[in-house]
Amino acid sequence: MTMLLTDDERRMRDGEEGAAVAAAMDLLIRYGDALGAERLVDTRNVAGTMTQPSPAKAQLVREGGWAKAYAVINLDSDEDLDIPRMKVPTCQLQHGFSDDADGLTGYSTQSIELQGDAESYFSDRGVNILATCTPYQVGNLPVRGEHVAWMESSAVVYANSVLGARTNCEGGASTGAAGLTGKIPYWGLHDPANRFATHVVRADVRVDSFQDWGMFGYFVGEQVLEARPAVIGDLGLPDLTDLKHFGAATATSGGVELYHVPGLTPEAPTLEAAFDGGPIPEAIVYGEAERRWVYETLNAQGESTDVDFILLGCPHASLDQLAQIAYRLEGRRLHDSVQLWVMTPRALATMAARNGYTRTIMRAGGHVLTDSCPAMSRAAPPDTKVFATDSAKQAHYLPAILGIEAWFGTLDECLDAAVTGRWTGGLA
Structure with missing residues (x-):
């Protein structure tokens, strides 16, 4: 089945808005046909990934710059394309660690620098570098019934369920094409009958x-x-x-x-x-x-009660969560062998600093970090063996990603472990 296209969609497909937009429409048509979608739907809100570094992306950048990387990874195209500004509001979700994590982990300085270069390139093309898995916490808040094109599982389920927006769990290519066209296939959760x-x-x-x-x-x-x-x-x-x-x-x-x-x-x-x-x-x-x-x-992957890493903020911590962490750490000091990372959007890190939460967390020996997480960047403090978290998601994923042990518990249990270096949590 071939999708029905509007006159505007055919013009984009035929190259009237440039080769990059034509490549994006070609991708969306192939994608929609594979899904059995009958048509495309307008979207004015795209959340995808363009800036996070990887060895493959670094090679593409060496070959032809960020335009080449976007063409191959986000448009499934081998053509040499000039990437224009995004046609509709588009944001970057979480990506790799940034300079606030430099020196805390084995994540390379080269990757941080490559990402900074990408941010400059894509912000010039209209991408809002929110750099968080929770864009709804920092300004990207679609309304009920709005068709959006979002990646990232925790963001997608929040957009659909709590906000009542409509999106499937998209990928880097479909969101890359949606940003340049303002279109996404009408299927799945875009259809009210499937909700x-x-x-x-x-x-x-x-x-x-x-x-x-x-x-x-x-x-x-x-x-x-x-x-x-x-x-x-x-x-x-x-x-x-x-x-x-x-x-x-x-x-x-x-x-x-x-x-x-x-x-x-x-x-x-x-x-x-x-x-x-x-x-x-x-x-x-x-x-x-x-x-x-x-x-x-969730606690089946922990054996040793000697904890050396505490991870909080997955999905990225809200301002209220940062306040709670700071309140519980007031006057306390982390154990010498433990690192505490609190992950949050950069916009909320600014507010946390303004309210004194960051100062309290850092005085205790912890770090407030932005833009990423250990699962996304595949990096933890060097020599980490056992970590504790209040996140079911991180307790599920991080042991497999990094080969470390995990404990899952309450915020108080995690912070007690940060101070004592030992896990004493249990089910109440």
Whole structure:
């Protein structure tokens, strides 16, 4: 099936807006045809990746500059293209470590410099270098019903579920093409008919704390995989940090891109509405045994209680989270053998510094870092053997990526470990 194109789309395809836009349209048409999409849809909000360094990208830059790298990686084109400004608002998601991490890790200075060069090139072409997995925390806040083209699993599930925007989990090529055209294939979660719930998951134990929202999310994702759950039961009122933690965990263990919390999220005023008035399936139960299973699963990759690295801020920490960390570290000092990294968007790092949170964290011996995370940059403090985190996502991924042990627990448990050098956490 060949997609139907508008007159404007045909003009872009035929090169009337330049060779780079024509290459972008060619990619989107091939992509849409492969998906069975009947048409493209307008988007005015793209979140992708252009600036993060890699050996392959460095080689392309040596061969033909950043235009060559964008053509090959973001447009699937071997042509020599002049890359124009983005046609619609486009932002860079998280990328590699920046200069605030230089010397703290084995991440190379050359990669940091290459990324800085990329930021200059792409900002000149209209890319907003937000450099975070949580663009919704620093100004990119689409409205309900808006068609967007976003990458990054935790950002996608938040955009769909909490904001009610419409996006599939896109890739570097599709977002690269969308930025130059303002188009994306109309399929999947862009279609309202594909946004209703498929499963019910009921919490029979209280879900109220940050830790419990993460564990519940991990269970939900493991149960429904890439489907669309409606979650009900003994749920406290979550805040932004709880919802980003919950969504990130569902996407980590199962690939969820949209969930509903009836009475809270915008597309599910009731459980019945989440299912479009259709049959409601029997609930999958999350009880005490399931809660313990999640906790033990996330802590199955830790043996030694001697901790040398604490990682907080995945997805990137909110200003409120930074305040909580600073408050708990006031008057304390990290153990000599432990490093503490708090990951946050650069815009929020500026606010944290202004409010004194950074000063308190650094006085205790910790670091507030921006733009990336150890999983994205594949780097931790040198000689790290055992780390602890309050993030279900990082506890799941980082041991496999870096070959280190992991402990998962509460913020207080992580900070106690940072101060003592030992893990003493347990399921309350």
